[in-house]
Amino acid sequence: MAEILDEAWSLSPSVALRPEPFGALAYHFGNRKLTFLKRPELVTVVRLLSDHRDVRDALDAAGVPEGQYGTYAAALQALAETDMIRRRDQEAA
Amino acid sequence: MTILQTRPEALRPSGGTLIEQFEYGLDAPICLTWELTYACNLACAHCLSSSGRRDPRELSTEQCKAVIDELQRMQVFYVNIGGGEPTIRPDFWELLGYAVDHQVGVKFSTNGVRITPERARWLASTDYVDVQVSLDGATAEVNDYVRGPGSYDTALRALANLQDAGFADAKISVVCTRQNIGQLDEFKAIADRYGATLRLTRLRPSGRGADVWDELHPLPEQQRELYDWLMANGESVLTGDSFFHLSAFGESLPGLNLCGAGRVVCLIDPIGDVYACPFAIHEEFLAGNVLADGGFGQVWQRSALFTELRSPQTGGACSSCAFFDSCRGGCMAAKFFTGLPLDGPDPECVQGYGEAALADDRSIPAASQDHSRRMPTRNEPVMLTLQRREDAVVAAATPPVSACAENPLAGFVAPLEGITS
Numbered sequence: 001m002a003e004i005l006d007e008a009w010s011l012s013p014s015v016a017l018r019p020e021p022f023g024a025l026a027y028h029f030g031n032r033k034l035t036f037l038k039r040p041e042l043v044t045v046v047r048l049l050s051d052h053r054d055v056r057d058a059l060d061a062a063g064v065p066e067g068q069y070g071t072y073a074a075a076l077q078a079l080a081e082t083d084m085i086r087r088r089d090q091e092a093a
Numbered sequence: 094m095t096i097l098q099t100r101p102e103a104l105r106p107s108g109g110t111l112i113e114q115f116e117y118g119l120d121a122p123i124c125l126t127w128e129l130t131y132a133c134n135l136a137c138a139h140c141l142s143s144s145g146r147r148d149p150r151e152l153s154t155e156q157c158k159a160v161i162d163e164l165q166r167m168q169v170f171y172v173n174i175g176g177g178e179p180t181i182r183p184d185f186w187e188l189l190g191y192a193v194d195h196q197v198g199v200k201f202s203t204n205g206v207r208i209t210p211e212r213a214r215w216l217a218s219t220d221y222v223d224v225q226v227s228l229d230g231a232t233a234e235v236n237d238y239v240r241g242p243g244s245y246d247t248a249l250r251a252l253a254n255l256q257d258a259g260f261a262d263a264k265i266s267v268v269c270t271r272q273n274i275g276q277l278d279e280f281k282a283i284a285d286r287y288g289a290t291l292r293l294t295r296l297r298p299s300g301r302g303a304d305v306w307d308e309l310h311p312l313p314e315q316q317r318e319l320y321d322w323l324m325a326n327g328e329s330v331l332t333g334d335s336f337f338h339l340s341a342f343g344e345s346l347p348g349l350n351l352c353g354a355g356r357v358v359c360l361i362d363p364i365g366d367v368y369a370c371p372f373a374i375h376e377e378f379l380a381g382n383v384l385a386d387g388g389f390g391q392v393w394q395r396s397a398l399f400t401e402l403r404s405p406q407t408g409g410a411c412s413s414c415a416f417f418d419s420c421r422g423g424c425m426a427a428k429f430f431t432g433l434p435l436d437g438p439d440p441e442c443v444q445g446y447g448e449a450a451l452a453d454d455r456s457i458p459a460a461s462q463d464h465s466r467r468m469p470t471r472n473e474p475v476m477l478t479l480q481r482r483e484d485a486v487v488a489a490a491t492p493p494v495s496a497c498a499e500n501p502l503a504g505f506v507a508p509l510e511g512i513t514s
């Protein structure tokens with residue numbers, strides 16, 4: 001599961017984040033899916049992804065304690081399943 | 094219709110479930126319905142907005158565009174457009190294009206009247222537009238009984254045009270009634286035939302629906318039939334989360350179990366009035382007006398009514414019910430328009446408390462607006478001539494049943510519950 005930690009990801013180009021009091025709402029204009037990011041920290045991580053070499057780096061920059069990396073990796077994996085976030089090296093394809 | 098000077102700060106708990114967060118409201122709605130006109134070519138018996146005649150005060154093209162600009166600023170990513178029959182507004186296609194160009198995706202509800210082969214081809218070529226055709230019977234007999242003669246053929250022709258044009262995954266929206274509950278499998282077959290997705294919604298006693306609810310709403314054993322069907326077929330149909338009162342049969346249905354009115358759901362009507370829910374067009378649920386009160390954002394964020402709806406509610410007579418957590422007392426609009434207390438059981442409470450409440454003294458609120466046509470038309474459903482209320486000169490036209498019939502969480506993806514624990 002933790003494989004994603006060493007990969008480079010970013011927010012999908014078709015996704016917009018709308019800030020909400022509890023975190024954010026992510027909307028994918030392509031597949032029209034709506035997802036709720038229920039923690040402000042997760043929103044920060046998602047926004048930081050594109051500026052960082054890999055997920056681990058982004059988590060570190062967002063100040064997420066290492067003990068929680070597994071939880072965040074799982075959440076990011078779930079976001080990846082609906083194309084909310086995308087692997088960077090796939091972008092060119 | 095009071096707009097507060099400053100934005101109220103809700104004492105929102107941090108963490109908790111998504112539903113708990115939703116109860117305190119969002120910065121912008123996630124299920125916004127916008128009815129563009131009260132005009133309609135049909136005259137459905139159960140029209141939730143009592144549509145028929147255009148209102149002279151309806152928003153102009155420029156005013157509609159200003160609303161879209163504001164929705165874009167508020168990041169309302171998509172809107173359910175309905176009416177009346179929205180496609181008979183001369184600027185309908187222009188507004189559709191304008192919305193899509195401003196990152197506001199559209200799903201529009203229609204009875205199919207203007208979905209010609211040319212329009213279908215245009216729709217098929219556009220991203221971000223979804224079409225929903227209303228059909229309230231799997232056979233012409235059952236459909237036309239409430240929607241009027243010829244309306245079944247119109248809807249099926251529209252679906253055929255969409256399919257021929259290569260438009261993928263249109264929606265077929267069905268209001269479940271006593272007459273059509275037995276046709277659920279047939280509806281599914283029609284959807285499959287046209288490469289469409291079936292969407293089932295609940296009949297509510299709103300608009301002209303109040304006049305026919307007693308005759309049309311599903312009987313208690315039919316509610317069970319519907320529940321069982323949804324449990325068996327739930328994966329492949331949409332429900333707009335409108336049947337959460339049925340979760341009191343046992344297992345919760347998938348989706349959002351919450352009345353979203355004024356919290357995540359709302360309606361902008363053709364004259365710019367903002368109501369808590371498309372099924373609650375009544376002055377009691379009128380929060381403000383986009384023209385008179387400084388725009389939609391002001392009304393959404395600061396109206397006294399919405400502030401109140403976002404404060405913790407009591408369950409009243411329902412609080413002691415074992416199913417309160419999933420059923421939450423059902424639909425506010427259904428209670429209001431049947432004259433039941435808002436903090437008690439739904440009129441269709443599956444535990445039977447609704448029937449008892451309906452048998453008690455109650456007074457049904459008078460409609461606060463009616464755009465029904467004053468003269469009968471040849472499209473008028475026959476049941477109205479059999480069933481007309483003494484005081485109504487004539488019943489009128491309806492829009493496609495749009496609504497919070499729309500899923501407040503369309504395409505809802507796991508709320509990442511894991512991240513909260």
Ligand code: SF4
Nearest residue numbers: 352353354370424426
């Ligand atoms: S339809 Fe009923 S349950 Fe749904 S938001 Fe409106 S009032 Fe609430």
Ligand code: SF4
Nearest residue numbers: 341411414420439442
């Ligand atoms: S008593 Fe209230 S909460 Fe219980 S099932 Fe009936 S409507 Fe739902």
